Every structure is written in C-alpha cells, then in structure tokens.
Amino acid sequence: MEAEKVIELAGVEKTFRDFWLRPTVKAVDGLDLSVARGEVFGLLGPNGSGKSTTIKMILGLLGPSAGSIRLFGLSPRSIEARKRIGYLPELSYLHPFLTASETLHYYAGLCGLDRTTARSRATQLLEMVGLEEVAGRAVGGFSKGMARRVALASSLIGKPELLVLDEPTSGLDPVSTNEVKTLVKTLARGGMTILMTSHLLADAEDVCGRVMIVNHGKAVAEGRIGEIGSSLNEFFLAKVGEGRDFKVAPFLQ
Amino acid sequence: MRKFFAIARATALEMACEPLALLLTLSAMALAVLTPVMHYHQFGEASRMARDAGLSALLVFGIAYGVFCTVKSIRREIDSGTIEMALAHSVSRAQFFLAKIAGAAIAYFVFAATVASVSLIVVNGAEIGGRIAKRTGDVAAVFGPSRVFALVAMVGGVAFAAVLNRFCRFRFTLSATVLLLGLSVVGLVPYFDAKLAARFLPVAAELTLPALVFIAASAAFAVRWRENAATTAAGGLFLAAMPLLGNYYLSDVLSKGGSLPLWHPALAVLATLPSIAAFAWLGVSLLEGRDVGGT
Amino acid sequence: MKALWQIVKLELLANFRSRSFYLLTAAVVLWMTALPAFVKSDGTSEGARQICIHYSLAGAFAMVLMALAGAAAGSLSRERAAKRLQLTAVRPVRFFTIAAGRYLALMLVGTMQIALAGGILTLKSDMDLSRPCDHLLSPVLPSVWEEAEAMYSVYMQDEETPEEVRKMDKREVIRLLAAKAPDHYQTVATNETARWFFPDFVPSGAVKVQLRFTNTYDTREDVCGLFRLGCAEGVVSNITQAVAKVPLAGMIDQVVGERVLEFANQGGGSLMLRPRRDIKLLVEADGFGWNLVRALLELTAILSVAIAFAIFLGAGLSRSVAVFTVVAFLVLALVSPAVVEESDEFASNKYDRIGIRLARVAEKITRPAGSLAPLEKLAGDICVEKSEVAKTILLDFAVYPLVFIFLAALAIPRKQDLA
Numbered sequence: 001m002e003a004e005k006v007i008e009l010a011g012v013e014k015t016f017r018d019f020w021l022r023p024t025v026k027a028v029d030g031l032d033l034s035v036a037r038g039e040v041f042g043l044l045g046p047n048g049s050g051k052s053t054t055i056k057m058i059l060g061l062l063g064p065s066a067g068s069i070r071l072f073g074l075s076p077r078s079i080e081a082r083k084r085i086g087y088l089p090e091l092s093y094l095h096p097f098l099t100a101s102e103t104l105h106y107y108a109g110l111c112g113l114d115r116t117t118a119r120s121r122a123t124q125l126l127e128m129v130g131l132e133e134v135a136g137r138a139v140g141g142f143s144k145g146m147a148r149r150v151a152l153a154s155s156l157i158g159k160p161e162l163l164v165l166d167e168p169t170s171g172l173d174p175v176s177t178n179e180v181k182t183l184v185k186t187l188a189r190g191g192m193t194i195l196m197t198s199h200l201l202a203d204a205e206d207v208c209g210r211v212m213i214v215n216h217g218k219a220v221a222e223g224r225i226g227e228i229g230s231s232l233n234e235f236f237l238a239k240v241g242e243g244r245d246f247k248v249a250p251f252l253q
Numbered sequence: 254m255r256k257f258f259a260i261a262r263a264t265a266l267e268m269a270c271e272p273l274a275l276l277l278t279l280s281a282m283a284l285a286v287l288t289p290v291m292h293y294h295q296f297g298e299a300s301r302m303a304r305d306a307g308l309s310a311l312l313v314f315g316i317a318y319g320v321f322c323t324v325k326s327i328r329r330e331i332d333s334g335t336i337e338m339a340l341a342h343s344v345s346r347a348q349f350f351l352a353k354i355a356g357a358a359i360a361y362f363v364f365a366a367t368v369a370s371v372s373l374i375v376v377n378g379a380e381i382g383g384r385i386a387k388r389t390g391d392v393a394a395v396f397g398p399s400r401v402f403a404l405v406a407m408v409g410g411v412a413f414a415a416v417l418n419r420f421c422r423f424r425f426t427l428s429a430t431v432l433l434l435g436l437s438v439v440g441l442v443p444y445f446d447a448k449l450a451a452r453f454l455p456v457a458a459e460l461t462l463p464a465l466v467f468i469a470a471s472a473a474f475a476v477r478w479r480e481n482a483a484t485t486a487a488g489g490l491f492l493a494a495m496p497l498l499g500n501y502y503l504s505d506v507l508s509k510g511g512s513l514p515l516w517h518p519a520l521a522v523l524a525t526l527p528s529i530a531a532f533a534w535l536g537v538s539l540l541e542g543r544d545v546g547g548t
Numbered sequence: 549m550k551a552l553w554q555i556v557k558l559e560l561l562a563n564f565r566s567r568s569f570y571l572l573t574a575a576v577v578l579w580m581t582a583l584p585a586f587v588k589s590d591g592t593s594e595g596a597r598q599i600c601i602h603y604s605l606a607g608a609f610a611m612v613l614m615a616l617a618g619a620a621a622g623s624l625s626r627e628r629a630a631k632r633l634q635l636t637a638v639r640p641v642r643f644f645t646i647a648a649g650r651y652l653a654l655m656l657v658g659t660m661q662i663a664l665a666g667g668i669l670t671l672k673s674d675m676d677l678s679r680p681c682d683h684l685l686s687p688v689l690p691s692v693w694e695e696a697e698a699m700y701s702v703y704m705q706d707e708e709t710p711e712e713v714r715k716m717d718k719r720e721v722i723r724l725l726a727a728k729a730p731d732h733y734q735t736v737a738t739n740e741t742a743r744w745f746f747p748d749f750v751p752s753g754a755v756k757v758q759l760r761f762t763n764t765y766d767t768r769e770d771v772c773g774l775f776r777l778g779c780a781e782g783v784v785s786n787i788t789q790a791v792a793k794v795p796l797a798g799m800i801d802q803v804v805g806e807r808v809l810e811f812a813n814q815g816g817g818s819l820m821l822r823p824r825r826d827i828k829l830l831v832e833a834d835g836f837g838w839n840l841v842r843a844l845l846e847l848t849a850i851l852s853v854a855i856a857f858a859i860f861l862g863a864g865l866s867r868s869v870a871v872f873t874v875v876a877f878l879v880l881a882l883v884s885p886a887v888v889e890e891s892d893e894f895a896s897n898k899y900d901r902i903g904i905r906l907a908r909v910a911e912k913i914t915r916p917a918g919s920l921a922p923l924e925k926l927a928g929d930i931c932v933e934k935s936e937v938a939k940t941i942l943l944d945f946a947v948y949p950l951v952f953i954f955l956a957a958l959a960i961p962r963k964q965d966l967a
Binding site: 077082091093102109110112113 | 961
C-alpha cells in the first residue's frame with residue numbers, strides 16, 4: 001500500500017513581481033514534489049536555486065503563482081494543516097525580551113496546548129536541547145548556537161507530524177551539528193516526516209532518505225541516497241555543475 | 254578627505270532614498286501650500302499666512318526630517334553591521350561619525366531648498382494676488398495660480414517619478430526628491446521677485462540652523478541608544494529648546510515689511526556652531542567608547 | 549482563545565520590558581503633576597481646575613495617543629521586518645487573531661495610562677468629585693435643511709448675494725445655507741418676548757438657562773430680561789460675561805411634552821442670539837466623578853480607533869511610513885474641524901471651495917479620532933451623556949476596530965516580505 005502523502009507539489013511556479021506587477025525573478029519553475037509520511041526528505045541546491053521559496057510556499061507564507069500545493073491533502077494556509085507542522089527557519093528570529101521558557105510557552109499557546117502540557121513539554125524540550133540551566137534568561141543575550149537550540153525546541157513544542165528545517169545546522173559547531181543530526185534521525189524513527197534544506201551535503205547524506213536537487217527553480221535530479229551510486233557531493237556537482245573559477249582581477253596578480 | 258566624502262555621499266543618497274524622507278518633504282510642501290485654506294485670507298493676510306506656513310514647515314518638518322533620517326541611518330549602520338565594513342577600511346571613528354553628519358546635512362539641504370522654493374512661490378503669488386485684490390476691491394483668492402502651480406509641481410513631480418520608475422527603472426524616491434526640487438526651483442522663475450527673495454531667504458537660511466543642531470544631536474543619541482529611544486531623546490530636546498527657536502521673531506520681522514539685519518544670521522551661526530560642535534564631540538566620544546560588531 | 553491570549557501576553561511583555569513604557573508612564577505622571585505648577589492661571593481654584601483638565605489631562609491624553617498609535621503602527625511592521633511574524637504565521641493561528649491580540653494588548657496599556665492620568669486628576673485638591681454637572685438641552689428647531697429651503701429665495705433676492713453664487717446650482721446653495729444655519733441670528737427687540745421649545749425632561753435638581761447674548765453694536769452693553777419656564781423664573785441683568793448661566797427659581801411643572809422657555813427683553817436695545825448655539829437649558833445630572841469616568845471612556849474609545857487604524861497600517865506598510873501616516877492622520881483629525889468650522893464657502897472662489905471641500909472630507913474621515921469634546925464638556929461641567937458614550941463605545945470599541953483588524957488580517961498575508 002502506498003504511504004500517505006504529506007506534501008504534494010504539482011507544477012508549482014513562483015514569480016516575484018515589483019510594484020508595477022512586472023516579473024522580477026522566477027524563483028520556482030514547474031516544480032513537482034511529493035513527500036510520504038515518515039520520510040526524511042532533503043531539498044538541496046546552490047544559493048538562489050529556490051529552496052527557501054519552495055519551503056515558504058509549502059508553509060503557506062508565500063502563495064504560488066501557478067500549480068498546486070497540498071499539505072496533508074489540505075491547503076497550506078488552512079488552520080488544520082498548520083496544526084500539524086513545525087518550522088525552523090534559517091535564522092532563529094526570536095523575541096529578544098522573552099526568556100527561553102517563555103518563548104516555548106508562547107509557541108505552545110499558539111499551538112493551543114493547555115498549561116500543564118505546555119509546561120511539561122517546555123521542560124522536556126529545554127532539557128533535550130541542553131538549555132534547562134538558562135531557561136529563565138532572556139534569549140536576546142544568547143549566543144547564535146543557543147538561540148538556534150531554542151528555535152529548534154520551539155518548532156517541536158506542538159509535536160508536529162511534519163517538521164520543516166531550513167538549514168538546521170547553520171551557525172552550529174561540529175558537536176552541536178552532530179547532536180541535531182542525531183535528533184533528526186531519532187524523530188524520523190518515531191514516524192515524524194521531515195523536510196530539510198542544507199548546504200552541507202554530508203549532513204544531508206547522513207540524515208536524508210531521499211533528496212531532490214533544484215537549480216534555477218527547477219528539479220534537476222531526485223533519488224534515494226542509497227541509489228545515487230556515488231557520493232552525494234559528486235552527484236550534486238554532476239547535476240548542478242562545477243561552478244566557475246574566479247578570474248583574479250589583474251591588479252591583484 | 255576622499256573617505257569622508259564617500260561616506261557623506263552614501264549617507265545623503267541613503268536618506269534621499271528613504272520613503273519617510275519623501276513623505277516629510279511632501280508634507281512640508283503641502284503645509285506651505287495648503288495651510289491658508291483657513292479663513293484668514295479674508296482680511297488680506299494670505300501673504301502672511303503663506304510666509305508663516307512655509308517657514309514653520311521648514312523649521313518643524315526640517316527638524317523632524319533631520320532627526321528621523323539621521324537616527325535611522327546611524328542605527329542601520331550599527332545594527333546591520335555595515336559600520337564594521339567601513340571601520341575595516343582604515344576610516345577612523347571620528348571621520349565616520351562626522352561624515353555621517355555631513356551626509357545627513359546635505360540631504361537636509363535638498364529638503365530645505367525644496368520647501369523654501371515652494372514657499373517663496375506661494376508667498377510671492379499671494380503678495381501679487383493681494384495687490385490685485387486691493388486694486389479691484391475683491392477678496393484675494395487663496396488658491397491663486399501660484400498655489401495651483403505649486404500643487405501641480407508636487408503631484409507632477411511624484412507622478413513623473415512613478416513614470417520614470419515604471420519605464421526606466423529609476424529609483425522612485427530618489428527621482429521624486431530630485432524632481433520636486435527641480436520643479437520648485439523652475440517654478441520660481443515666473444514668480445521670482447528679487448526683493449522678496451532678499452528678505453525671505455536669509456530668514457529661511459537661519460531657520461535651517463536648528464535642524465543642523467538636531468542632526469548632530471540625534472546622530473550622537475543614535476550612537477548610544479536604539480531608534481525609539483534616540484528619537485524620543487531628540488523629541489525631548491526639541492520640546493526643551495522650542496522657546497529658543499525664535500521662529501516668531503523672524504516671521505514678525507518679515508510681517509512688518511522689514512528684512513533681517515545682517516548681524517542676526519551671523520550671530521545665529523555663532524550661537525549654533527558650538528552646539529553642533531558639542532554634539533559632534535559627544536557623538537565621536539560615544540562611538541569611540543562603544544563596541545561595534547556585537548551580535 | 550489560547551492563541552489570542554498568548555499574543556496579548558507577548559505584546560504586553562514587549563511593552564512592560566521596554567524602556568518606552570516606563571518613559572511614557574513617567575511623562576504622564578510628570579505632565580499631570582508638574583505642568584499645573586508651570587502654567588500661569590488666574591489664581592483662582594476654578595482657573596487651576598481648568599488648567600488641570602484643559603492642559604494636563606488633554607496633554608497627557610495626546611502623549612498617550614501619539615505614543616500608542618506609533619507603537620501600534622510599529623507592532624506588526626517591526627515583527628515582519630525582523631522576520632518573527634513568519635514564525636507566528638506558520639502556527640495554527642488566524643491572521644485576525646494576530647492583529648486582534650496586538651490591538652487588545654495595546655488597548656490595555658493605553659487604558660492603564662489614561663486611568664493613571666484620570667486617577668492623578670482626582671487626587672488634585674481642586675477636583676471635587678461631587679461637584680454637579682448638567683445635561684445640556686438644545687431648543688427644538690426646524691432642521692437646517694428646512695431652514696435653508698426657507699432662506700433660499702430670500703437669499704437669492706438679496707442684492708448683496710455675489711453673482712457667482714447666483715449662478716450656482718440650487719442644491720449646492722441650499723447645502724451651503726444649511727452649513728451656515730447654526731450661525732443664523734435671531735433678534736429680540738425691546739419689550740418683545742421670544743419663545744423656544746425644549747424637549748421634555750425630568751428636573752431632578754437645579755435648572756439653569758445658559759445664554760450668550762450680543763447687542764447689535766456692542767457685546768458689553770447691559771442686557772436685562774426675564775426668563776420663564778413653566779412657573780419658574782430667572783432674572784438676567786447687566787451681563788458682562790460672554791456666557792452666562794441664569795438659575796431658574798420656582799416650580800417647574802411636570803407636564804409631559806415640549807417645554808416652552810420664554811425670554812422677555814426688558815433692556816434698552818435689541819438683542820441678538822443664535823438659537824442653535826447660544827441658548828441652552830442646563831438640567832442637573834450627576835457629579836464630576838461619574839462625568840470624569842464617562843469622559844475617560846470616550847477618550848479610551850478615541851484611542852481604540854487610533855490603535856486599530858495604526859495596526860491596519862502596520863500590517864501593510866513599513867514601520868516608518870506607517871508611523872508617519874498615523875501621526876499625520878491624528879494631526880489632520882485635530883486640525884480639520886477648525887478648518888471646517890472657520891471656513892466660509894460663500895466668500896470664496898471656486899478654487900477655495902475645492903480646498904474647503906477637501907478639508908470637509910478630511911474632517912469626516914478623521915472624525916472618530918478627532919474629537920476632544922468630552923474634555924471640553926468635563927471642563928464646562930456639562931454631562932457627557934450616557935447615550936453618547938454608548939454610541940461611541942459601539943462604534944469606536946466595536947465597529948471601527950473590527951473593520952480595521954479585519955483589513956489588517958487581509959493585509960498580513962499579502963505582504964510578500966512576510967516570508
């Protein structure tokens with residue numbers, strides 16, 4: 001039996017327009033994508049390839065110019081769909097005046113959790129990300145890594161069925177990166193569907209079951225990690241291209 | 254000096270591209286042009302109303318322009334980290350701060366020239382209208398041709414900037430700022446009265462001095478405090494300094510048909526320079542003493 | 549409801565943990581306590597009382613209004629610029645809840661500040677909370693449109709009517725005449741008795757006539773006469789004030805229906821007054837304390853409109869443009885009534901009339917936020933009527949905020965930089 005589709009994109013396009021409605025950038029161009037329940041799916045691509053735009057359309061933050069997007073068979077902007085997702089953006093974007101604990105309680109409230117559940121989950125999550133000691137400190141004074149952990153915890157407070165991670169290891173040291181990767185694997189084993197983007201192909205290789213490589217808004221390759229046949233790095237460069245060498249300016253030579 | 258000018262030019266350009274700066278310029282122009290809708294003109298005071306409105310707009314909106322745009326510019330440098338880039342290019346902190354003030358002053362002078370020109374158009378138009386009304390025995394019209402022209406210049410400047418943005422991709426705010434200044438100055442040609450200009454412009458010039466003090470003060474505040482706090486502090490300073498601003502005296506001089514004695518602007522400059530220097534020194538000291546490039 | 553409460557709590561924490569809130573509180577306290585010491589009064593306790601209401605309370609309210617409207621305009625736009633709004637937007641929360649939560653939190657902060665200013669006012673020694681205030685009753689007159697219709701032919705036959713006006717459309721002239729109707733004078737000649745009808749009322753305390761008379765040539769000349777309302781009478785003589793209050797002594801009959809106020813002019817010259825503006829009946833209502841509560845409620849309602857409007861602006865515009873727009877709106881709201889009041893369209897050319905019409909439109913649009921009438925009434929011991937308060941609450945606490953918050957909810961997802 002085919003697994004339930006959590007994310008379904010069919011012929012999705014996104015064109016950004018200026019004040020006069022003239023097209024400025026076509027960020028996504030006819031993208032088809034589907035992610036089944038329990039999958040860890042990696043969306044890979046060079047800078048400006050349309051990964052973040054795709055994620056934001058899946059989250060309902062941006063509307064597609066063409067095509068259709070379904071999340072759990074629903075519109076991404078529907079409250080029912082949003083009840084079932086968690087999101088970790090590329091940068092942490094926390095309210096600097098809230099403490100770590102208050103931040104988690106705030107997002108728990110937005111997910112409609114009652115006070116007891118919120119308190120219990122906040123304590124467990126802070127312990128999980130190793131911030132229980134600083135739970136009462138304002139996050140405005142946190143380091144980048146600590147803020148990232150708070151953001152990760154707050155994306156999980158609603159116990160989401162789908163977790164969307166945009167560059168989850170960005171700004172983390174190697175130890176923390178490992179911790180996050182282990183966490184993602186554990187969550188996936190528990191049945192959570194995970195969609196992630198990453199520039200670090202080794203991370204994606206460790207964590208993802210299936211990847212899609214996008215370039216200039218189009219899907220250029222898709223496959224299971226075990227079926228690629230080479231390292232993800234080689235596969236990526238083969239599909240996207242080696243890039244060009246900088247031609248050193250004459251005055252620098 | 255090249256570094257100084259590069260930072261000053263970038264700051265002036267940044268301020269001219271700021272939507273709030275355009276809004277303040279348009280509001281000041283609208284105030285100068287539209288205030289005499291009030292009934293006072295029935296007593297033959299259209300000219301005085303136009304003059305007072307223009308000078309008040311220049312003073313109050315000029316200070317608002319200086320404070321808001323300077324605070325925003327300095328805070329943007331600090332908060333977004335671009336100050337680190339500048340300081341990494343062997344620019345001293347004092348040079349950086351003084352160049353920011355100079356850039357803000359340049360942008361402010363564009364604002365002041367626009368508002369002063371438009372005021373001069375409507376004042377001159379009102380005086381001509383008043384003279385005609387006196388001859389014919391009619392009530393002088395508030396919306397005479399000069400005021401209609403000033404309004405058309407405002408709307409036309411913005412509309413043409415929109416057209417340039419649509420078809421040539423010119424930056425809207427910047428082209429609107431340039432066009433408003435251009436049309437206001439061009440509008441002076443049919444309404445230019447050398448005698449009136451000789452009386453009006455020294456007063457207008459003197460009224461730009463408080464704005465320069467506020468630019469220096471708000472720049473210093475912005476080094477130490479965030480946007481809201483720095484703007485509030487400058488607002489508090491404005492309230493405290495309001496009795497010293499002397500707008501009424503200057504307007505009165507013109508109302509009585511006289512012109513400003515030569516020593517007055519000279520004295521005003523002498524009184525203003527130490528304040529600007531004091532705030533500039535404060536700003537440089539604060540910038541020297543603070544960390545930049547924190548998270 | 550949980551999500552709404554979380555957003556309210558977040559906005560409240562943002563306020564309570566920022567210096568701006570404490571600065572505003574300190575400014576309100578300072579303004580209410582220190583300002584009367586600096587403003588020169590006439591030395592009487594009545595003068596000090598007027599300063600407390602007209603300067604301190606009005607100034608404190610203006611500060612709160614500007615500060616909170618600015619904060620409201622920045623509330624959503626700042627969150628959007630800092631990309632924090634997207635983290636709320638991906639949760640199961642309606643955009644309406646996001647805007648409504650911010651509105652409610654800022655209203656709570658504003659209500660606290662207004663209550664603080666009102667509380668300080670009641671602590672002043674000049675403020676007697678039991679001091680009575682009066683219902684203000686106006687005479688029952690034909691509508692301004694009926695009066696304009698009646699005046700039209702007389703006005704068009706008048707030799708002094710400008711030629712330009714004669715050429716105007718009849719409906720336009722009638723509209724202008726209707727606008728001028730409140731300023732029509734009635735002349736009461738010597739030994740003549742004028743009558744005005746008033747709506748029925750139950751006299752629960754003292755009844756007074758409030759009048760503003762002018763003599764044909766000199767406002768300072770003596771005025772003598774007798775007011776009669778049922779069996780109650782009041783004598784007026786030697787008025788030198790611009791406005792006088794004449795107490796009526798005796799029985800005021802209990803007949804239900806319109807009441808007739810008579811004035812017999814016993815002075816040496818004709819008197820002129822504008823029935824719509826200059827003659828009122830004052831019927832004792834409750835005390836200053838309750839009147840203050842009603843006036844503060846109305847001020848809070850004005851704040852409510854301003855905050856809701858600012859939140860709507862912040863949902864669609866950048867912070868600085870939204871703050872500027874809301875401040876410009878409030879300034880326009882305060883200035884435009886004066887322009888409308890003082891403009892004379894008959895004595896204007898067609899360009900001027902365009903200007904005046906623009907001012908009228910601005911006045912109409914900004915009316916919900918532009919009236920400081922409750923403070924004027926409070927200072928003049930005039931009752932802020934419960935019916936007015938109810939209407940204001942319905943419009944300014946419910947209808948306008950709902951509309952603006954709904955519009956804000958529509959604007960939030962349409963801003964592309966939400967992402």
